Amino acid sequence: xxxxxxxxxxxxxxxxGDRNLQAALGILKRDFPGRRAAAVDRLPEFExxxxxxxxxxxxxxxxxxxxxxxxxxxxxxLGGQVHWxxxxxxxxxxILAICRAAGARTVTKGKSMISEEIALNDHxxxxxxxxxxxxxxxxxxxxxxxTPSHIIGPAIHLVKEQVADTFRDxxxxxxxxxxxxxxxxxxxxxxxxxxxxxxxxxxxxxGANFLVAETGSSxxxxxxxxxxxxxxxxRVHIVITSIEKMVPTLxxxxxxxxxxxxxxxxxxxxxxxxxxxxxxxxxxxDGPEEYHVVLLDNGRSAMLGTEFQDMLRCxxxxxxxxxxxxxxxxxxxxxxxxxxxxxxSVLTPQLVGVEExxxxxxxxxxCGRCESVCPMKIPLPKMMRHWRERExxxxxxxPVYRAGLAAWSWLARNPPLYRLAxxxxxxxxxxxxxxxxxxxxLPLAQGWTNGRxxxxxxxxxxxxxxxxxQKRAR
Amino acid sequence: MPDSRERILGxxxxxxxxxxxxxxxxxxxxxxxxxxxxxTIPARATELDRDGRIRLFQAMxxxxxxxxxxVTSLDDVPDAVADYLARHNLxxxxxxxxxxxxxxxxxxxxxxxxxxxxVATGADLVGVTGAFAAVAETGTLMLVSGPGMxxxxxxxxxxxxxxxxxxxxxxxxxxxxxxLRALKTLTDGKFTMPRTVNFVTGPSRTADIELKIxxxxxxxxxxxxxxxxxxxxx
Numbered sequence: 079x080x081x082x083x084x085x086x087x088x089x090x091x092x093x094x095g096d097r098n099l100q101a102a103l104g105i106l107k108r109d110f111p112g113r114r115a116a117a118v119d120r121l122p123e124f125e126x127x128x129x130x131x132x133x134x135x136x137x138x139x140x141x142x143x144x145x146x147x148x149x150x151x152x153x154x155x156l157g158g159q160v161h162w163x164x165x166x167x168x169x170x171x172x173i174l175a176i177c178r179a180a181g182a183r184t185v186t187k188g189k190s191m192i193s194e195e196i197a198l199n200d201h202x203x204x205x206x207x208x209x210x211x212x213x214x215x216x217x218x219x220x221x222x223x224x225t226p227s228h229i230i231g232p233a234i235h236l237v238k239e240q241v242a243d244t245f246r247d248x249x250x251x252x253x254x255x256x257x258x259x260x261x262x263x264x265x266x267x268x269x270x271x272x273x274x275x276x277x278x279x280x281x282x283x284x285g286a287n288f289l290v291a292e293t294g295s296s297x298x299x300x301x302x303x304x305x306x307x308x309x310x311x312x313r314v315h316i317v318i319t320s321i322e323k324m325v326p327t328l329x330x331x332x333x334x335x336x337x338x339x340x341x342x343x344x345x346x347x348x349x350x351x352x353x354x355x356x357x358x359x360x361x362x363x364d365g366p367e368e369y370h371v372v373l374l375d376n377g378r379s380a381m382l383g384t385e386f387q388d389m390l391r392c393x394x395x396x397x398x399x400x401x402x403x404x405x406x407x408x409x410x411x412x413x414x415x416x417x418x419x420x421x422x423s424v425l426t427p428q429l430v431g432v433e434e435x436x437x438x439x440x441x442x443x444x445c446g447r448c449e450s451v452c453p454m455k456i457p458l459p460k461m462m463r464h465w466r467e468r469e470x471x472x473x474x475x476x477p478v479y480r481a482g483l484a485a486w487s488w489l490a491r492n493p494p495l496y497r498l499a500x501x502x503x504x505x506x507x508x509x510x511x512x513x514x515x516x517x518x519x520l521p522l523a524q525g526w527t528n529g530r531x532x533x534x535x536x537x538x539x540x541x542x543x544x545x546x547x548q549k550r551a552r
Numbered sequence: 553m554p555d556s557r558e559r560i561l562g563x564x565x566x567x568x569x570x571x572x573x574x575x576x577x578x579x580x581x582x583x584x585x586x587x588x589x590x591x592t593i594p595a596r597a598t599e600l601d602r603d604g605r606i607r608l609f610q611a612m613x614x615x616x617x618x619x620x621x622x623v624t625s626l627d628d629v630p631d632a633v634a635d636y637l638a639r640h641n642l643x644x645x646x647x648x649x650x651x652x653x654x655x656x657x658x659x660x661x662x663x664x665x666x667x668x669x670x671v672a673t674g675a676d677l678v679g680v681t682g683a684f685a686a687v688a689e690t691g692t693l694m695l696v697s698g699p700g701m702x703x704x705x706x707x708x709x710x711x712x713x714x715x716x717x718x719x720x721x722x723x724x725x726x727x728x729x730x731x732l733r734a735l736k737t738l739t740d741g742k743f744t745m746p747r748t749v750n751f752v753t754g755p756s757r758t759a760d761i762e763l764k765i766x767x768x769x770x771x772x773x774x775x776x777x778x779x780x781x782x783x784x785x786x
Binding site for chain 2 (some may be wrong): 123130141142144148212236265292294335336345347354355356365
């Protein structure tokens with residue numbers, strides 16, 4: 079997918095005026111945080127599980143080469159195949175080759191962010207293979223030719239009326255006067271249309287929430303059951319995943335599963351957690367005859383050993399999106415690539431370059447809610463700061479911005495001068511704004527006053543008050 | 553593609569500064585995999601006795617819209633199933649997995665029930681399966697693929713009826729894994745993971761449109777669990 083992260087400011091501006099988007103985001107902000115908090119409150123061990131989850135992932139990352147080899151060996155011994163893909167193009171080609179060898183015309187797909195990352199659908203279509211997204215949200219955005227706006231709710235940016243319009247436009251063989259005003263009706267229509275697609279598909283492609291080295295298993299977590307029909311009804315099951323999804327044992331993944339659903343949707347456990355290991359066994363009643371795992375790197379191995387290594391702990395629950403004031407205001411498409419929210423602000427510059435995505439780590443209030451709800455305790459604000467530093471080091475910001483920072487930094491390194499300047503500034507602003515108590519517009523500060531009033535200073539500076547207080551105390 | 557394999561692994565080793573510690577690191581990984589030690593297991597289920605576990609399993613399953621019935625013997629399963637079908641106006645045609653656990657059920661006691669043993673198709677409205685285990689902690693069923701036990705039977709029929717022995721209810725996922733490992737050890741001497749292990753917690757659902765939860769997205773619209781307990785406490 080072509081990134082448009084450099085247009086973040088324009089994208090965000092557009093998002094602010096999009097009434098449907100703002101209504102949809104209102105629902106997200108109303109429901110998700112409360113659902114998560116209730117689930118966390120119900121499990122007294124939640125904090126302990128977070129610490130253990132972090133330790134499991136840290137251990138795995140420190141031995142990732144070895145666990146990947148162990149995983150590969152296990153998959154092979156079960157009759158499956160592991161394919162290593164250094165980048166997106168290689169992963170696409172490997173998947174296309176497997177589909178061609180299977181003589182596939184249609185491919186059903188479970189929800190996979192890695193598939194979005196490598197823009198798999200376009201590639202399959204270009205080569206004459208029809209990909210059918212089966213997760214309800216993914217199905218909706220596939221019909222609309224859109225990208226997902228949230229890692230666990232791809233169509234979360236839409237209101238139900240938009241989905242109804244999309245279905246009327248796409249499903250032209252159905253009665254145009256049919257009622258579609260409720261999610262129930264939309265859900266039933268999608269179910270009825272997709273069921274024959276599941277049964278007819280040649281290849282099923284799913285992602286993986288986790289890989290288990292001990293047993294050579296891939297695990298998907300869904301609520302709809304679409305991932306299961308995708309992988310069970312087809313002759314070939316392809317898992318497209320990335321190397322950092324690895325976990326050592328079934329016990330370790332059990333710990334992470336306890337964190338995942340609660341952090342994501344506030345569920346105690348997702349409806350379906352499916353552990354798949356190799357192709358069907360001799361005598362098995364059903365199951366795919368072929369099982370392929372495509373392991374994508376795409377820049378991840380280069381994150382190990384850097385200040386961004388902690389990001390590889392991410393289990394893609396979406397809690398940071400749901401609690402982010404920036405995401406909650408502009409939605410996912412403003413971020414301009416596959417991943418949005420705080421985790422996207424850290425991951426996207428790594429995967430598409432800070433030159434393209436430098437806006438994202440700057441689109442943060444540093445309120446810290448993301449880190450506080452992250453089940454893997456990833457220090458997201460700290461890593462956004464690292465990106466800002468790299469951006470500065472590489473001279474990527476405009477000259478005015480750099481000149482402003484340089485002036486401020488010079489002033490800050492001269493404390494008496496800094497104090498004098500702020501005292502004068504506070505006094506002048508306080509005098510100028512004495513009648514209204516606030517400014518509607520201020521030269522050099524339109525960036526602030528265009529959106530809101532600036533309160534006028536009401537007295538002395540903090541430093542002056544502090545000095546007086548210290549004097550009184552003595 | 554051996555090239556990319558070596559490139560990725562080489563990158564990882566470089567990033568991890570893998571040098572003379574290779575042997576020690578390999579040993580640590582092998583030990584962890586062999587030991588597969590459990591981490592913290594929530595006390596919610598582990599501190600309960602047998603009846604407490606059954607009650608917790610039922611409460612958690614009902615919370616996510618599954619329904620639960622109790623019988624004291626496999627002999628009573630046909631009545632429980634027929635009653636359920638009648639209550640929901642469902643046809644009496646059912647596909648039943650060839651699970652040895654279900655074999656002793658005397659289906660002929662309810663002659664109206666039309667059984668088809670085997671693998672479900674898109675046309676089956678009602679499916680009956682057994683379960684490998686069930687996890688009290690979250691009201692979760694654990695179903696395992698194998699000869700006679702088709703995974704698709706857990707997903708294709710609109711109505712999924714699961715016959716579960718009370719003794720199959722374990723406190724935690726970890727206990728479920730231990731039971732699975734033990735079973736395989738008895739049959740062929742070493743543990744081999746089955747092709748598919750399904751953890752199922754309630755009927756299928758989606759919240760993809762305005763976060764409103766709707767049941768029956770792609771999998772079963774209803775999940776009914778018949779618990780067979782031949783030593784009930786009351």
